[in-house]
Amino acid sequence: MFSIHARPVFNKRLLGCAMALVAAAGHSSIVQAQTTQQTSSNAAAPIEEILIWGSEAGQRSSLSHPASVLTQADLASINIATTEDIVKFEPSLVIRRRFIGDSNGTMGMRGANMFQTSRSMVFADGVPLHYLLQSRWNGSPRWSMVSASEIAQVEVLYGPFSAEYSGNAMGGVVLIESAIPQEREFHFDSSYYSQEFDAYGFDDRVNGYKSFFSVGDKIGDTSLYFSYNRLENDSQPQTFYFGANNSSPTAANVSGGVIGNDQFGNSQLWFGDTGVVDTQTQNYKIKIGHDIGAWSGLVNIAYEDRASSNQPNAYMRDSSGDLVWSGNVRQDGNGISIPAGRLGVGEQERDSLSLGLRVRGPLTDTIDLETNLNQFAIVRDESRDSLRNPADPGYTPAGQVTDFGDTGWQSAEVKLTFNQLGVDNLSLVTGLRYDAYELNIDVYDSNDYRSGSKDQLNSSSGGETDVSAAFAELSWLPTQQLALTLGGRYESFNSNGGYYTTQVGGNVQPIAVPGQSRSAFSPKFTAAYQATDNLTLSYAVAEAYRFPIVEELFSQYQAYNTINQANPTLKPEAGLHHNLGVEYGFDGGYIRVNAFQESIDDVIEAQAETLAGGISVRTFIPIGQVDTLGGEFIVNASDLWLDNLDLRFNTTYTDNEIVRNRVDPSIEGNVYPRLPTWRANLLATYHISDDWNVGLNYQYADTSFGRNDNRDTEQNVYGAQDGYSRVGIKTDYRFGNGFSLGAGVDNIGNDIDFVAHPWPGRTVYLNVSYDWQ
Template sequence: MLMKKIIPAILYLCIVPSALSGETSDLVTGTITVKDSFVDSRIMKFPATVETYDKKQIEESVNAATPAQTLKYLPSIQVRERSIGDRNGIISSRTIGSISSAQSMLYADGVLLSNLLGNSFSYPPRWGMVNPEEIQRISMMYGPFSSLYAGNSMGGVINIETRMPERLEAHAGVQSFIQNFKLYGTDQTKIGNREFFSIGNKVNDFSFWASMNRLENTAQPLDFSVANLSSTAPGTAPRVTGVYQDKGISNQARVIFGATAIDTSIQTNAKFKGQYEFLNQSKLTYTIGLWDLDSRQNVQSYIKDDDGNSIYGGYVNFNNNRYTPRMNPAQAEAFHVMQSLDFKSNDKGFFNWQMTLSDYDYSRDLSNRSNLEETSNANPSLTNPYITKTGQITDLSGTGWTVFDSRVTLRPKDHTIDLGYHLDYYHLRQTVNVSNDWMGSQKGAFTSLSSGNTKTHAVYVQDKWQISPEWALTLGGRQEHYEAYDGVNQNTTLARYEDRSRNTFSPKVSLSFEPEPAWGFRAAFGKAYRFPTVTELFQQLTVSNTIVTNNPNLKPEEIYSSEITAERRFANGLARASLFREDRYDALISQTNVSPVPPLTNSTSYVQNVDHVRIHGIELATELKNVMIPKLDVVANATLIDSEILKNDAAPSYINKKVPRIPRQLYKAVASYRVSEDFTMSLAARYSGRQFIQLDNSDINPETYQGASRFLFVDAKANYKFKDRWTASLGVDNIFNDQAYVSHPLSQRTGYAQIKFDY
């Protein structure tokens, strides 16, 4: 019943907004702008759709402990942040799924934060380099329609804009969050906390900003030890009790032995940014960011033997059949360093320029996991992973990337011309060793090695021509040279892969038309190439009981994207409708196959080229101020998506299947009410529709662990400035405690409390 009421209301707000009078705002920059009594146009400004959430909206309506959470109400956007502080926070949009990390781009003040070393859950953007409090606005440009960006922009480009201080200012705060999580044999209440501090000042022509952020949290179990029903004779395996049973994603009967990946982590990030302004209005900015991680992933066994001992591994007897539960705890420690140097002029005159150099270094990065002995059933204590110290250590230290961008902007009459050069260099350095003490990070014998590099040179041009006040044409092109080289894998044998290179050209075109101030229309087309990442080509890895294999022969994805947009503007807001389509050839899609032979639960994850997939749909969005009553603001959007695999010569049975991890519907609405200057309240809803996890769409039972369920989350937040410079916030995400999954269980009802001081 709740869904039947909420979805029509969102669609109504998206399509039929009220044209009430009121204060107007530029939805991109956040500044107050009136154009012939209508909100200023976004159609002429950009070659494609851009949506923005600014600092005021974030503070009033978003329970944000991480910067990833600030995107949750933007149209078509979901971030795979399964728990607060999750390091697998992948951005998904209207054409890309929730583990496609290399198919969107995230920038902060022009510095690339996307981790394009890989295209999986293991390579999320480096969210830890930004604090929620320093965000002035966060904008999303949908699709690969600008030649300024690489083909990784196929899903969109997100720009986080921060600011430099004009005077002495300081900010500090503490935040706590609490979640009670119940599933199978787990019933836990965990309290996390975050502390943050920043200070900045401007002295003559020099300004600086320094910040520190510490986040500590224990997540709900992100995985479970499960197995399909077995018919194997138990032999001498000990009998166990405490097993849970349910149906898996293919509606198969299965058993659950315990909870795994219960992550307790402390993440600390520090950042310093210094900027010097020269007399000619050019600015030189240096930024350094440090991110430190200390993580422990514990396990919880549900099963016990006849003597009451908890069992974590080995062979066990349940209902006179043999199973092999595996509950391997793990830990991780990391110290990453990001540096950037940005030199630019931006006086909006005839000639401007910008040069940005950034480097991201895995200075230290260790992931350790325990091993379990399968033959130790005579002494169950030996299967306790906290007693059995043998394990495996994966070391990614020395991995990282360097990016250089330079651009000049010319503004002859009626034109804005951008000319640029881009260089990126990504390097993978991974070694795996056995360990006699995984908790002590003691490396033993060598197990395997994966190493390799990719490099891309690009030159581009883009010309925005204002043909007349009503018409604007943007033309662009991007020429790229891609190299993959020095690829090596070694375990029992050494494999060296042949160097490869590719030259591509990507044209772009966008035509805008505004017949009158109230209306705007735009048609855009873009071609792009998304090259295989260094880890897709060269990395072999075992994560828990999943074997990740590489493919050095992958082809680049070839993308054809188009969009038609109509925008209706009012005095107090606007409404937008966009039709979009993406045809992707040689699509790079990750697939995981689970062993079908009980009692084995090993799985293999690999990337393959799928010949042709098509994704198309409609996106509706509105943003209105003073709706019905003064001081009530509403943001609402809806996305309807259809995806299909049109050709797959490697697996013809997959033809006509849906593309994994792209939901059919997304609906969002946020209502914010300013009770007074000191008191604001908001209520929000997010709905995600049916999607598939498996490439063959065999997951017919989505409402369970390892499936991708529908979900409806309702959130609320209140802010009260109770004293000069002091603000308190209370909020709840997922008020109705909807149990949802995107392969892993998502957070259940979570409460937030925060106190902040601003000087």
């Protein structure tokens, strides 16, 4: 539970929402109609206005760009623990956060699945949070660099229809804006979490808590803000293990293993799991805003200190009652082999620093400037894993240490907005952007993993990429009912400094990888037409090129049972995207329907094969073409059916197909992985009084596949891509003395579903907060 200080004013949520089209749009009938179509709860009544840096809350960037806006009033039915919770109920968007505090909270949007992390972008106050260095579970946005309790507004843009964003916006863009202090203030909130979980050989309750406080003030023209966020949580086991079939006559007889199917429907004998994952995340944030006349500047400094560890569980016991950690075993006629290192312990420490600067203001009466600079550095990222479990009689301190060297990114952008170009209602946004990324990973054999000793280099890989871009977008209102935008983005991509190592005669030998240079131009066009006072039609079309990231090009290593092969010649993904929208507005809300189509060539896919003995070999190989046809039905309304009842409902249909694949034609015609046909979300909030809310939330998705060959059809087992239907409730009460209390439950039915790894079971939330100003 959280809140942000504000002062009461009348609702202006959509005032100026078409300023991205033309500066004069505030006087047009399109904007006049849209300002009467409220996008969130309590639209007709006085509400609190959240002051965010440089703009008003509730703005929507463009009428013709499919988008969704969230303010604090829209979050009353969500049990919020971390930042990604805020957007997980939005249309055509899925967050794979496996537990509270998960560092791998990946995001998928529209035709991009939850592992195609390089096809979505996240910005907080202009600072990139998307992680375009690694992919799949390692490519999650750095959500923890911004705390949920400091967020004022979120806008979700769908598709690459704006020239201001790169091809990494194929799925979409999440724009987070935080509050900036206008007076002296203090905020504190604390939450307790408790989850039930029962699967395979694990049955227990895991708990956690979060504490957050912030202080802020405005002294003259300078706003100061400091916050500290600490999250500690234990998760359910994330991986469950079965053994490779083994008919050794010397296999020991054991008991306690769990017999059940894998995702392919094959019966397996499960012998253990990774155990509870204990996570601790601390975030420190400083924001300094300063106004000089009409100019504003914002300095944003965020530091993350994160640690996690796990203690695996063994299920099997021998005839003496001792736990079995490795070897050839037999239970009820099933013989398997348990690798010695499979149940080893692991721990990770990660420190990250983000520096951001945003400056904007008028150069002249008709020209505005905005500049964004960012530096993100991984100060430390080290994983330490043992070769055996400490409880294993064969245990030694030997293990493996994985260490990130010079890793991070820099970005710089300058953008000019010309509000008058000599033609009525014509404006131009144009600018330059530069992004540079570097990734270096070393894997060491260690004689003492606990101390992190790096005794023998096992493998090393890394490299650099950079993208330089120039963009321009013209916006025009030829009539009071029609808005048009025409834009384009030119990008120049380079990869260099790539390397990996190979083992020669027991020695590690470095191999330099040739770089590449490519360029691409992406045209964009959007149109919005106001047919009546309530009805708006829109169409958007865009090309987009998503260039490969460092991991896809250069990452090559062997870590225990995983081998990753580099592919430095990858071409960019090339997409053609369409969106046709119809929106009907009414007092207190709107109904919106979007039909979208995406056709993407050279889809970069991490394809893996498991060899005998459980060794997994993975490399990034392009799939020739993947097509997606989809539709969204969205209802956002206040006072719907009942006074004081607010509703946000959306459902999404997608039809995905692998159209061409030269490497393996047998998968042509298959459904692309991790993209369910149907998804739906519901947020319903009833305001019992001005201070007391009760809410209901619901999430639904049907089953999907996890593999291109679509062979994984078994459900409700580890490794499956289950459908799910989860119901949650929440209530909060605000006292007159600054205190608020809240409580909620997610997944009331305690359904145990899997997205390869398990989703959380029934989770209870208790919250308390205090505000002073």
